[in-house]
Amino acid sequence: MARITHGIACSHIPVLGFAFDNHKEEEPYFKPAFEGFDWTRRFMDEEKPDVIVLVYNDHASNFDMKVIPTFAIGCADQYGICDEGYGPRPVPPVEGHADLAWHIAQSLILDEFDMTIFNEMDVDHGLTVPLSMMYGHVDKWPVKVIPLAVNVVTYPPPSGNRCWLLGEAIARAVASFPEDLKVQVWGTGGMSHQLQGPRAGLINREWDNMFLDKLIGDTQDLRWIPHIEYLRETGSEGIEMVMWLIMRGALGKSTRALHRHYHVPVSNTALGHLVLEPVDPTVPPSPTFTREAADRAPIA
Known part of the structure; x- marks a missing residue:
């Protein structure tokens, strides 16, 4: 069966995409970020x-204010690259795994997550910058990708606990897929940053590193952090870190860190990166749906 082998957390800072596309990785300002x-x-x-x-x-590249899905999953065979105002990034199109994506979508919906399903969409720097950081300059991405988009752009975003639960549900879905696949779950965005207003450029090293610390091991403290704490401590865009909790929830009870990187400044943003592996990858039972419960349910 398919199995989740690792989780990766990575900021998706757009200026890193600019530096990468223009071969500026060795410039003094960018080199410490890329070396990590x-x-x-x-x-x-x-x-x-x-x-x-x-x-x-x-x-606001593929989606706009007309439709704001809380959780959206791509079920296509391929995804194009968004034009974010200065042309699409010069990176390969992203190849999907439609069979696994549809399986995950079905499993999540039966697990009572109301997913929005996309059969056609383009992806922006939020998805392509982490791929560039992890794979470098390639003519074709050497991996298939299932995009899972989360609304952290406008209110209300999902809670950290809901994101953690979604990660657990993704783990159940992957574990029930019959093909032998090595699957990773990546959580992107963050860390502390604010792009506007009198607090623009806010960086909170202490809070960021606390968050990194608690992704490791068996604590579940992060799932209970309220939205207001993200805003107060990490700026208006720090709320992106709830997406890392989907990754962490998918890894099971406990994790160990294989690699860690934290660097400031990158633009006006803190850069965080972790590679985690599950210590206890036991897939938790669904809190809302089980086959036994379905079998006992009366037929209408």
Whole structure:
């Protein structure tokens, strides 16, 4: 059966995409940020996952204020690259894994998550920058990707607990897929940053590193952090970190860190990166739906 082997957390700072596309990785300003991914690129080359469930947020590139899905999953065979106002990034189109994506979508909906399903969409820097940081310059991405977009752009975003529960549900879905696949779950966005107003440029190193610390091990403290704490401590865009909790929830009871990287400044944003593996990957039972419960349910 398919199995989740690792989780990766990664900021998706757009200026890193600019630096990457223009071959500025060795420039003094950008070099410390990119060097923190040297280990991960070697790791990905050795690990060779088959599929990545890549959790990100669209930045009003594919979606707009007409339709705001809380959780949206891509079930296509391929995804184009968004034009974010300066042309699409010069990176390959993203190849999907439609069979696994549809299986996950069905499983999540039966697990009582109201998913929005997309059979056609383009993806922006929220998804492509992490791929570039992990794989470098390639003519074709060496992995299939299932995009999972989360609304953290406008209110109300999902709670940390709801995101953690979604991660657990993704783990159940992957574990029930019969094909032998190595699957990773990536949570992207963050860390602390605010892009506007009198607090623009806010960086909270202490809070960011607390958050990284608590993704490791068996604590579940992060799932209970209220929205107001993210806003107060990490700025208006720090709320993106709830997407990391989907990744963490998918890894089971406990994790160990294989690699960690934290760097400021990158633009006016803190850069965070973790590679985690599950210590106890036991898939939790569904809190809302079980086959036994369905069998006992009366027929209408």
